[in-house]
Amino acid sequence: MAQNEAGVALVAGGAGFIGSHLCRALVDQGYEVLCLDNLQTARPSNLRLLEALPNFTFVEADIVNPLPQAVLERADRITRIYNLACAASPPQYQADPEHTMLTNVVGTNHLLRLAEKTGARFLLTSTSEVYGDPEVHPQAEGYRGWVSCTGPRACYDEGKRAAEALTFDYARMNRAEVRVARIFNTYGPQMHPDDGRVVSNLICQALSGRDITVYGDGSQTRSFCYVSDMVDALMRLMESDINPMEPVNLGNPTEFTVNELLEKVLVATGVEGRVTYNPLPQDDPRRRRPDISRAKAVLGWEPTVPLEDGLARTSAWFAEELGVELAQPEMQEPLRARA
Amino acid sequence: MAQNEAGVALVAGGAGFIGSHLCRALVDQGYEVLCLDNLQTARPSNLRLLEALPNFTFVEADIVNPLPQAVLERADRITRIYNLACAASPPQYQADPEHTMLTNVVGTNHLLRLAEKTGARFLLTSTSEVYGDPEVHPQAEGYRGWVSCTGPRACYDEGKRAAEALTFDYARMNRAEVRVARIFNTYGPQMHPDDGRVVSNLICQALSGRDITVYGDGSQTRSFCYVSDMVDALMRLMESDINPMEPVNLGNPTEFTVNELLEKVLVATGVEGRVTYNPLPQDDPRRRRPDISRAKAVLGWEPTVPLEDGLARTSAWFAEELGVELAQPEMQEPLRARA
Numbered sequence: 001m002a003q004n005e006a007g008v009a010l011v012a013g014g015a016g017f018i019g020s021h022l023c024r025a026l027v028d029q030g031y032e033v034l035c036l037d038n039l040q041t042a043r044p045s046n047l048r049l050l051e052a053l054p055n056f057t058f059v060e061a062d063i064v065n066p067l068p069q070a071v072l073e074r075a076d077r078i079t080r081i082y083n084l085a086c087a088a089s090p091p092q093y094q095a096d097p098e099h100t101m102l103t104n105v106v107g108t109n110h111l112l113r114l115a116e117k118t119g120a121r122f123l124l125t126s127t128s129e130v131y132g133d134p135e136v137h138p139q140a141e142g143y144r145g146w147v148s149c150t151g152p153r154a155c156y157d158e159g160k161r162a163a164e165a166l167t168f169d170y171a172r173m174n175r176a177e178v179r180v181a182r183i184f185n186t187y188g189p190q191m192h193p194d195d196g197r198v199v200s201n202l203i204c205q206a207l208s209g210r211d212i213t214v215y216g217d218g219s220q221t222r223s224f225c226y227v228s229d230m231v232d233a234l235m236r237l238m239e240s241d242i243n244p245m246e247p248v249n250l251g252n253p254t255e256f257t258v259n260e261l262l263e264k265v266l267v268a269t270g271v272e273g274r275v276t277y278n279p280l281p282q283d284d285p286r287r288r289r290p291d292i293s294r295a296k297a298v299l300g301w302e303p304t305v306p307l308e309d310g311l312a313r314t315s316a317w318f319a320e321e322l323g324v325e326l327a328q329p330e331m332q333e334p335l336r337a338r339a
Numbered sequence: 340m341a342q343n344e345a346g347v348a349l350v351a352g353g354a355g356f357i358g359s360h361l362c363r364a365l366v367d368q369g370y371e372v373l374c375l376d377n378l379q380t381a382r383p384s385n386l387r388l389l390e391a392l393p394n395f396t397f398v399e400a401d402i403v404n405p406l407p408q409a410v411l412e413r414a415d416r417i418t419r420i421y422n423l424a425c426a427a428s429p430p431q432y433q434a435d436p437e438h439t440m441l442t443n444v445v446g447t448n449h450l451l452r453l454a455e456k457t458g459a460r461f462l463l464t465s466t467s468e469v470y471g472d473p474e475v476h477p478q479a480e481g482y483r484g485w486v487s488c489t490g491p492r493a494c495y496d497e498g499k500r501a502a503e504a505l506t507f508d509y510a511r512m513n514r515a516e517v518r519v520a521r522i523f524n525t526y527g528p529q530m531h532p533d534d535g536r537v538v539s540n541l542i543c544q545a546l547s548g549r550d551i552t553v554y555g556d557g558s559q560t561r562s563f564c565y566v567s568d569m570v571d572a573l574m575r576l577m578e579s580d581i582n583p584m585e586p587v588n589l590g591n592p593t594e595f596t597v598n599e600l601l602e603k604v605l606v607a608t609g610v611e612g613r614v615t616y617n618p619l620p621q622d623d624p625r626r627r628r629p630d631i632s633r634a635k636a637v638l639g640w641e642p643t644v645p646l647e648d649g650l651a652r653t654s655a656w657f658a659e660e661l662g663v664e665l666a667q668p669e670m671q672e673p674l675r676a677r678a
Contacts, residue, residue: 097508101501105444130488146483149469150586154504162440162501165493169436247489
């Protein structure tokens with residue numbers, strides 16, 4: 001790698017969905033990027049896209065273990081550490097809950113120690129899951145959440161809360177300069193088709209002609225942020241001079257029901273889908289929407305990509321991935337989901 | 340150690356306040372006791388008391404590290420694992436918040452892996468702190484709490500929530516047989532005089548003739564369980580056939596304000612104290628009281644030692660420790676605290 005002026009940005013989880021977009025944007029901004037990923041959920045095709053980039057190095061590593069030699073070798077040039085490492089969809093993070101918890105606590109701690117040692121700035125990607133199944137809408141950062149620490153989502157939700165606690169303690173003890181983002185639902189190209197998240201589920205089911213599955217009655221709401229908006233926000237947060245003790249919600253505050261999302265997916269894919277309604281999984285939040293006042297005020301940021309546009313781009317990408325020809329959405333009338 | 344029929348009970352944190360009482364009770368019940376403690380907060384005098392017991396072995400070890408040889412040597416005879424390891428008072432657990440978090444997550448995980456490997460039953464001592472600064476009174480186990488994951492108590496509160504999540508995941512995955520106790524304020528002989536907890540603070544200040552410090556205006560309430568009641572509850576919970584996915588509140592539901600406690604301490608110590616009121620620390624809960632319906636129903640347990648009796652025994656013990664002669668409480672009239 002050439003020795004760029006911006007130095008090295010370490011991206012843990014950089015081969016994942018948001019991580020791979022972030023790596024590309026960091027390269028574009030002049031960083032050398034060192035991407036660590038255990039390839040637990042990352043798609044090989046994401047990695048192929050990344051490995052074609054200049055100033056990009058991939059190392060297969062699990063941050064639960066001591067950091068690899070490639071990190072130690074570059075330690076004096078690392079200026080930014082982004083921690084995006086953790087499976088984020090319930091079927092994936094529940095497959096090995098012990099590993100999910102250790103990724104968030106031990107893995108985050110390894111990266112924080114690196115930040116302490118190198119003086120690099122550290123950004124934790126936390127999650128809207130720290131709010132659990134919230135009792136207030138929208139959620140501002142001061143809301144303490146309604147999280148079950150005994151349920152099947154706890155390994156992730158409580159793991160992220162523990163990772164936040166650890167990160168803020170490094171800041172409180174002046175051990176590291178930190179930023180904490182609470183990421184709400186994000187979607188876009190390079191999502192995993194099988195990760196069980198609602199956007200990818202609906203698009204892939206529609207494109208593959210399978211029955212479309214909605215959990216619950218579809219009246220639960222979500223907000224969906226397109227990935228380019230999210231990456232922009234993460235980089236702004238990292239470079240901002242925000243009070244490091246303040247977590248920042250990042251997401252799109254425009255709220256849609258799952259049924260509304262479904263309708264837009266059917267338009268974007270040009271598919272007439274058959275819908276089946278399944279019971280809600282345990283602890284699935286009924287509703288979640290970010291209050292992004294802090295991000296607006298401190299980062300000058302808000303999402304810019306409308307859901308229709310983002311779904312069109314995402315559907316086009318999934319269609320190519322799955323080898324499906326996409327009907328021209330202009331040619332189609334919006335279709336009603338059938339119960 | 341003789342090879343007792345009950346087998347070996349491992350007690351992590353066994354040299355601490357509750358731990359040392361538990362070790363003694365387990366020896367009394369016929370267990371060989373293997374006590375691990377890093378001596379971070381344990382008093383050497385507790386250890387001296389314990390080391391006089393038969394069938395008792397102490398090993399200085401920190402459960403954040405891989406378990407010591409003494410554990411591995413006895414692995415095939417370990418039948419019970421009690422995890423009481425973690426500094427529990429804010430000044431102590433805040434001194435090294437990273438270590439507090441790792442004790443709860445990595446340390447608990449080491450013990451859970453031992454339980455998985457040996458088939459021993461595992462009991463986690465969680466805490467009323469998982470309820471944070473609660474919005475409902477009293478707190479039943481289904482209450483999800485009001486905990487800040489960004490504040491200075493988070494290393495402990497979120498650490499314990501994470502430890503619970505991990506423990507319940509071992510049960511959910513059928514990896515270990517577990518029990519989770521949520522311990523509310525407990526007091527008694529062998530408390531640390533300087534741990535910043537309200538009972539020991541008040542008694543020690545009264546006995547040493549210092550000004551007595553109350554944080555806030557003293558109207559915040561607490562419930563106080565005498566240590567013999569708590570140890571009885573922990574052992575009943577361990578031996579019960581409760582649904583392992585259910586945490587159990589253990590504590591005394593009788594509520595006192597800190598000012599009422601102060602008055603009883605002045606009676607128990609026979610001291611006329613000067614009281615100064617200091618600001619409440621950040622995130623200090625205003626009020627907390629256990630709903631112990633589950634413990635009553637499943638364990639047939641409730642506290643039996645009245646606060647006056649417990650304070651008398653505790654004051655007598657502290658007086659001996661501090662080399663102070665205790666005035667006869669019968670001789671004294673209750674004294675009013677002065678603002």
